[in-house]
Amino acid sequence: MPIIRDLEYFPEAARHGAVAIGNFDGVHRGHLEIVRRLIERAREVNGPAIVFTFDPHPVRLLRPEQCPPPLTWTERKAQLLAEHGVNKVVAYPTDEQLLRLSAQEFFDSIVCNLLQARAIVEGPNFYFGHNREGNVELLSQLASRAGLTLDVVPPVEIDGGLVSSSRIRELIADGKVANARGLLSAPYRIRGMVTHGAGRGAKLGFPTANLEAIDTLLPGVGVYAGRAWLNTTSYPAAIHIGPNPTFGEAALKVEIHLLDFHDVLYGQPLEVEFVDQIRNTCTFESEASLVAQLEQDVHRTREITSRELGSETS
Template sequence: MTELVSIPDITLAAVDAALQAGVVSIGNFDGVHLGHASLLGQTRQLADRLGGPAIACLFDPHPIAILRPELAPKRLTSVEERARRMTKLGIDFLVVCQTSPDLLNLSPERFFDALVRDTLKCRGVVEGENFCFGKDRRGDVEVLRTLCRNQGIEFHIAEMESVGGAMISSTRIRDLLAEGNVREAAAMMATPHRICGVVAHGDRRGRTLGFPTANLEQIDVVIPAGGVYAGFASVGTTRHPAAIHIGESPTFQSGDPTKVEVHLIDFSGDLYEQTVSVELIDRVRGVVRFESVEAIADQLRKDIQSAQQLLALP
């Protein structure tokens, strides 16, 4: 299991010896997509060769949230979800450094000395070819290569990964989700996009129609474009097939674009105040306005059948 380690200030950090003398890769790792997987796989391989732990390091909150908060992207995955996905990649530690104005003002050389040389005492570093670091992103991979060479640290550049000719990036995945294309987004992440929320009281309209839904709130990751999706909903350790409606309800002139309602196909019971995690497998249709309640109920039956087919359920 990848262990989460928090560092409030990299210039003052004193860490356990278990985190030192290994190989690090620094990045955001949002979504832990196939590009990240390749990068972290090479980090694991170099750590095995040199000895010591394989470490991923990220900064939270995202630096843009401090520098240009109005441009800060909604994250694809929580830090905890990133650590969970990194476990499968053989990463020993996910180091989470607290982002601050002081940290963002460090020169590339001071940043490198504080984190890579002094705190983690790295033997190796693996980064992507577009990696930048330090104040105003003045450090690039060539600066990093020189700094590593001067300290006797082995440095490797990992090549960019692509799927179907399209370069893999967290930005590209966000764009796909904004289009409702959860299937292609999942192909780039090698796992379905997951949203997690707490079940709150809604207007009970789904129950009236014969299709009760769990209304999710407190969602802190990207919510895809409005529409109906096929997926799976997990409550505790139990996983259920589900039809998920995202967005407003134009027929009733209610709701908002980020509203998430989950119908668990094979479940009945009270879920209020419980946490539900939803994996989005494919999109069934977009948001539609209906002329009557009967038309809605008829379409919901068809949506559930379509979801079952997409999920390969009987």
């Protein structure tokens, strides 16, 4: 789904519908409840289901030192939202002019004039306008005056806690990608560019793609089973995040071994999703013991990714 970024030539097809405004970072199960209600309201008003988000996150401009790494990049966010029925995604190019708008000005210029919305759907912790002065109570008043309906969707609770981007971020940083998957709408995914490494993996019989320029949160140090996506084709992948202490290297690296792949990847973009953590990183006494462990890692990766694929198709 094409992302709408040019607000000067805003398409009519993205107006007169139901809108949800927010960051939707990670597109988690709480977000999906908002999307479900959004689609219902869009049908009732006979218009599109629109998600209005921001690129970059406003906090990146206001308090960059407090802005955590995102869970999703904008294109991935739009892809996930489209898979769950959203018709249009607007990625507002966040700037100082937007951040100066009062709550009333934001509502008038964005909701009424730009989107010409007929319905609004939000979560209970929605804030808008300069210094976050607007909340759902004020939004309810503004919507009522403008003749718009407002739905406030309650948060989703799973395993005794609220589903939130911050909770998911903590799980991923701890390497608990399988736990995070239970809160997300899809397995956690990162992207980057494949660069040249030391070539040591190929010599051991396990060539790896070294991933750099990653613009989202990196899972904690460890070895993971997952999938690597090259364009629209996916391959089972054993993923190592961390240093290589066996060879005296302290620098953190992201290395992906694509199973059953024998082509050259240098200079290509690669997306990698995480299914489960296999083990922690450790130091090996010899190359032979390392190779033996890598063989086990590949075997576990096949098992885990085959099981995951089976659960998706069942």
